[in-house]
Amino acid sequence: MSVDVLGYIAGAITALTFLPQVIKTWREKSARDISLLMFLIAAANEILWIIYGALLDNWVIILTNAVVLAMSSTMIFLKLRYNKK
Amino acid sequence: MSVDVLGYIAGAITALTFLPQVIKTWREKSARDISLLMFLIAAANEILWIIYGALLDNWVIILTNAVVLAMSSTMIFLKLRYNKK
Numbered sequence: 144m145s146v147d148v149l150g151y152i153a154g155a156i157t158a159l160t161f162l163p164q165v166i167k168t169w170r171e172k173s174a175r176d177i178s179l180l181m182f183l184i185a186a187a188n189e190i191l192w193i194i195y196g197a198l199l200d201n202w203v204i205i206l207t208n209a210v211v212l213a214m215s216s217t218m219i220f221l222k223l224r225y226n227k228k
Numbered sequence: 229m230s231v232d233v234l235g236y237i238a239g240a241i242t243a244l245t246f247l248p249q250v251i252k253t254w255r256e257k258s259a260r261d262i263s264l265l266m267f268l269i270a271a272a273n274e275i276l277w278i279i280y281g282a283l284l285d286n287w288v289i290i291l292t293n294a295v296v297l298a299m300s301s302t303m304i305f306l307k308l309r310y311n312k313k
Contacts, residue, residue, distance in 0.1 A: 160269050184248065191238040
């Protein structure tokens with residue numbers, strides 16, 4: 144297995160890391176224990192990574208971080224919606 | 229600002245993304261709404277990234293992911309400890 148393949152696998156897993164949290168919060172409609180700041184930092188950071196990927200013309204970085212940005216934004220929405228329950 | 233500097237900044241922020249969640253869970257001693265699966269995936273993924281960084285001899289990748297692995301492991305511990313409260 145080449146080093147590149149390992150990087151693609153790690154990138155694909157990174158893209159899906161937040162998915163179990165999104166599904167759990169969506170189903171249970173409860174986000175009291177979730178840190179809003181964590182997902183705000185994550186979202187801002189993903190925008191930086193997407194700019195970095197665009198400057199390097201690296202689509203693996205762009206796409207991985209676009210997926211994580213979408214999940215982070217969803218978590219921010221869910222946190223604000225379900226925070227008090 | 230060079231592209232490399234942007235990468236270092238993004239990497240440093242990535243390393244600290246989980247910190248607000250660790251602090252919140254540690255203080256409130258409540259982790260019911262946290263997805264255990266998310267942090268298990270994150271921890272396994274960080275190990276892949278560290279191997280990838282080691283194979284490329286890239287210390288930015290190694291150190292960034294070592295910090296995130298430490299935070300993910302802490303969250304797994306806190307989730308198991310405070311899940312029922």
